[in-house]
Amino acid sequence: MIIAEGKPIKDILAMIDDYDKIIVAGCKGCVTVCSAGGQKEVEILSSALRLARQTQGRPLQIKEVTLERQCDTEYLEPMREYADQYQAILSLACGAGIQFVAEKFRKQPVLPGVNTQFIGVTEEQGVWTERCQSCGNCLLHQTGGICPVTRCSKSLFNGPCGGSKAGKCEIDPQVDCGWQLIYERLKELGLLAKLEIVLPIKDWSTSRDGGPRKCIREDLKI
Amino acid sequence: MKAGSNLEKVLTSGKFAVTGELGPPKGADVSVIERKANLLKGNVDAVNVTDNQTAIVRMSSIAVGAILQRMGIEATMQMVCRDRNRIAMQSDIFGAYALGLRNILCLSGDHQKFGNQPTAKNVFDLDSIQLIQTVKLMRDEHKVLGGDEIEGAPAMFIGAAENPFADPFEYRVIRLAKKVAAGVDFIQTQCIYDMAKFERFMQMVCDRGLHEKVHILAGVTPLKSVGMARYMKEKVAGMEVPEEIIARMKSAGKEKAREEGLNICAEQIQRLRQIEGVHGIHLMAIEWEDAVHGIVERAGLLPRPEVN
Numbered sequence: 001m002i003i004a005e006g007k008p009i010k011d012i013l014a015m016i017d018d019y020d021k022i023i024v025a026g027c028k029g030c031v032t033v034c035s036a037g038g039q040k041e042v043e044i045l046s047s048a049l050r051l052a053r054q055t056q057g058r059p060l061q062i063k064e065v066t067l068e069r070q071c072d073t074e075y076l077e078p079m080r081e082y083a084d085q086y087q088a089i090l091s092l093a094c095g096a097g098i099q100f101v102a103e104k105f106r107k108q109p110v111l112p113g114v115n116t117q118f119i120g121v122t123e124e125q126g127v128w129t130e131r132c133q134s135c136g137n138c139l140l141h142q143t144g145g146i147c148p149v150t151r152c153s154k155s156l157f158n159g160p161c162g163g164s165k166a167g168k169c170e171i172d173p174q175v176d177c178g179w180q181l182i183y184e185r186l187k188e189l190g191l192l193a194k195l196e197i198v199l200p201i202k203d204w205s206t207s208r209d210g211g212p213r214k215c216i217r218e219d220l221k222i
Numbered sequence: 223m224k225a226g227s228n229l230e231k232v233l234t235s236g237k238f239a240v241t242g243e244l245g246p247p248k249g250a251d252v253s254v255i256e257r258k259a260n261l262l263k264g265n266v267d268a269v270n271v272t273d274n275q276t277a278i279v280r281m282s283s284i285a286v287g288a289i290l291q292r293m294g295i296e297a298t299m300q301m302v303c304r305d306r307n308r309i310a311m312q313s314d315i316f317g318a319y320a321l322g323l324r325n326i327l328c329l330s331g332d333h334q335k336f337g338n339q340p341t342a343k344n345v346f347d348l349d350s351i352q353l354i355q356t357v358k359l360m361r362d363e364h365k366v367l368g369g370d371e372i373e374g375a376p377a378m379f380i381g382a383a384e385n386p387f388a389d390p391f392e393y394r395v396i397r398l399a400k401k402v403a404a405g406v407d408f409i410q411t412q413c414i415y416d417m418a419k420f421e422r423f424m425q426m427v428c429d430r431g432l433h434e435k436v437h438i439l440a441g442v443t444p445l446k447s448v449g450m451a452r453y454m455k456e457k458v459a460g461m462e463v464p465e466e467i468i469a470r471m472k473s474a475g476k477e478k479a480r481e482e483g484l485n486i487c488a489e490q491i492q493r494l495r496q497i498e499g500v501h502g503i504h505l506m507a508i509e510w511e512d513a514v515h516g517i518v519e520r521a522g523l524l525p526r527p528e529v530n
Contacts, residue, residue: 153333154303154304154330154331154333154344154346154349155346156330156346156349156350157349157351157352158349158350158351158352158397158400159349160388160389160390160393160397161330161350161388162330162383162384162385162388162412162460163332163333163388163460164388164389164390164460165388165389165460166389167389170332170333170336170460171333171335171336172335177389180389180390183390183393184390192396195393195396196396196399196400197400198351198352198355198400198403198404200352201308201348201352201355201356201367204347
């Protein structure tokens, strides 16, 4: 899923400083699972914002809403009924959701309430880690199911570099060396021979480097 | 001859090579380069010019390399994958060759986190092994990546680094074999203090027959103080310094520490020369260039050979 983290309240207060009537819009997708922008976070954030503005003597009126998803048009529509009564929309969805709201609701600014971080997994309660950079051309079959683009700090295709020490990366002793993980996994599988082959130079055109991406499925189009 | 550089000539003639290293200044002051270069001149066969090492902004390795060539000192330009994509790298290789550079060392590059630009975006479009392949393609097939023919091939003698002390230890030789398969001509290693471990590494290299396919230059760095020894052990990524070395530097005391550092270095060179497959040393006297002449002389490696 997409992992996000709430922005610091002081940043949000600065963003909404010009407004006294806003919508705080959560999303029931990824940001609910990673506890950054679901219904609970909408409630907590709204209370905190109201309280902060109350103490400033400039009360803030908030409409709290948590949409099914913010990355699909149909789930945004219900907001049309009341959106125009508000000066701004503070979205707690991921960057895609925030932008989609901004595209669909043209009359008021749409503001980010979270920082979208990465595509990752829940490693344990309260700990999420990155797994995929969505490069558009998966090579996990060659690297034991561990992505060197994501897990190696230098995205090397033929690692590990000289900075790998005791299984850790040179950038931080808390960070696993991605290539050590690949090595161990392939060793476990009896596939170390794969590491003797030089992985070729990557075609980055399927990644963001090729420009904004689009996925079209003719079989699904109406 | 692939490039016809002095380093290539020394190595292919079977002579024991000595290379040095020069870190460019953190600014545009040419006098710093000239001072360091004059200390290395005549004592080494080629001088590595580092490419923004530890991700600290310095004068470009190609510019400094060209200055050395002008001074009659052969340079080996280091090129890291951190800062440039394949377009800039290939372009810079053309330019470097046009300026007279004939040796290149292909490196991944230290992560920018360590340097003075930790908020930078990194590149790593190619990795060091893919860079070796790229330079070889340009040199031998007269093409750039993608297959376009080039006007004037850059005949570079291609080098790479190897750290025998990084992990996983048993994989380091396999990775070296990948560099050989990619087309590397010479290897310079990380500085070696743990001789026994390096000997084990070289045994694995010879078992695979790699010593017959690539020239390996063993890295050495003279220690200035016990503090430096400890720093290398604890702070430098992928470096091992045995306790015995630290104890020797400690017992030498402050006044004789440098002398002891030079003794250790000369002993290391003697031991390295005995190891099968070691074709030279890469002497990295970091900010201690005036020690180079003495070390090379003590090791009996002067005068440097003139090979035509």
